[in-house]
Amino acid sequence: MIENESTSDNNEYLIKMENNLVNSETIDINDQNFQKMMFLYNSALKEIKTKMEILQDELKIFSDYEPIEYISTRIKKPESILEKLRRKNLAPTYGNMFQEINDIAGIRIVCNFKKDVYRLVEIIEDFQDIRILNRKDYLKKPKKSGYMSYHLIAEVPVNFSSGIMYVKVEIQLRTLGMDFWASLEHKLKYKNAKITKNESNNLVKYAKIINSIDENMLTISNRLEKEQKENLMIEAADTKEDSNKKKIFFKL
Numbered sequence: 001m002i003e004n005e006s007t008s009d010n011n012e013y014l015i016k017m018e019n020n021l022v023n024s025e026t027i028d029i030n031d032q033n034f035q036k037m038m039f040l041y042n043s044a045l046k047e048i049k050t051k052m053e054i055l056q057d058e059l060k061i062f063s064d065y066e067p068i069e070y071i072s073t074r075i076k077k078p079e080s081i082l083e084k085l086r087r088k089n090l091a092p093t094y095g096n097m098f099q100e101i102n103d104i105a106g107i108r109i110v111c112n113f114k115k116d117v118y119r120l121v122e123i124i125e126d127f128q129d130i131r132i133l134n135r136k137d138y139l140k141k142p143k144k145s146g147y148m149s150y151h152l153i154a155e156v157p158v159n160f161s162s163g164i165m166y167v168k169v170e171i172q173l174r175t176l177g178m179d180f181w182a183s184l185e186h187k188l189k190y191k192n193a194k195i196t197k198n199e200s201n202n203l204v205k206y207a208k209i210i211n212s213i214d215e216n217m218l219t220i221s222n223r224l225e226k227e228q229k230e231n232l233m234i235e236a237a238d239t240k241e242d243s244n245k246k247k248i249f250f251k252l
């Protein structure tokens with residue numbers, strides 16, 4: 001997690017800082033160490049959110065391309081961190097929290113079309129300062145529940161007075177349709193455990209219906225994009241022809 005390129009003095013300071021934080025001590029969500037850990041995740045989340053907002057502005061201003069509908073962020077609740085460690089059969093230590101849980105900081109990028117999800121994944125993967133640790137394409141292979149999204153686990157650089165620290169963030173990318181389904185499914189399943197098998201099967205069915213709507217919207221968008229490109233090419237050819245005519249006229 002520590003950047004090797006920092007000077008040795010600073011590196012030592014960062015290693016000390018990391019060792020003080022990430023150790024085999026048992027988590028106490030009320031102590032200062034826990035607050036310091038959460039500060040790391042909050043900082044990483046601010047960094048990635050800013051990066052994504054800048055990307056959003058850049059694409060709009062320079063390419064007239066607006067793939068992102070909205071961005072949201074969230075930090076995992078302390079109780080959920082402990083619960084996840086229990087679920088994974090891991091001792092509730094700061095070390096396990098830092099090393100084994102990837103989604104303490106989470107950012108969700110909701111896009112218009114499936115092609116936008118893939119374009120953004122490519123762009124994020126090309127960011128020089130972000131390290132991608134893991135990717136899961138639940139668009140190509142949806143989960144049994146019907147859930148679809150693209151997940152990236154990334155390490156984001158956070159600048160401290162003493163150097164750079166890399167902190168893990170989960171980046172979820174999905175379409176508006178997938179977001180609609182996931183939000184409602186989450187509410188129905190997690191807030192009410194009494195969902196029946198039949199209702200669960202219906203949720204899978206609804207995910208498939210939303211996916212087919214996503215596909216149909218994409219087909220329309222692709223056709224329009226193609227037409228727009230062709231029109232631009234025709235316009236460019238016309239302009240060239242016009243300027244050639246002008247040249248001939250001036251020669252006469």
Ligand code: GTP
Binds near residue numbers: 136147181183
């Ligand atoms: P978690 O232990 O749930 O974090 O799963 P994981 O570490 O195996 O990662 P996975 O990629 O499966 O899921 C991570 C996150 O994706 C979850 O925290 C949810 O935000 C979302 N997610 C995954 N599966 C579902 C699902 O079936 N329904 C909904 N609504 N969200 C899901």
Ligand code: MG
Binds near residue numbers: 103
């Ligand atoms: Mg999770």
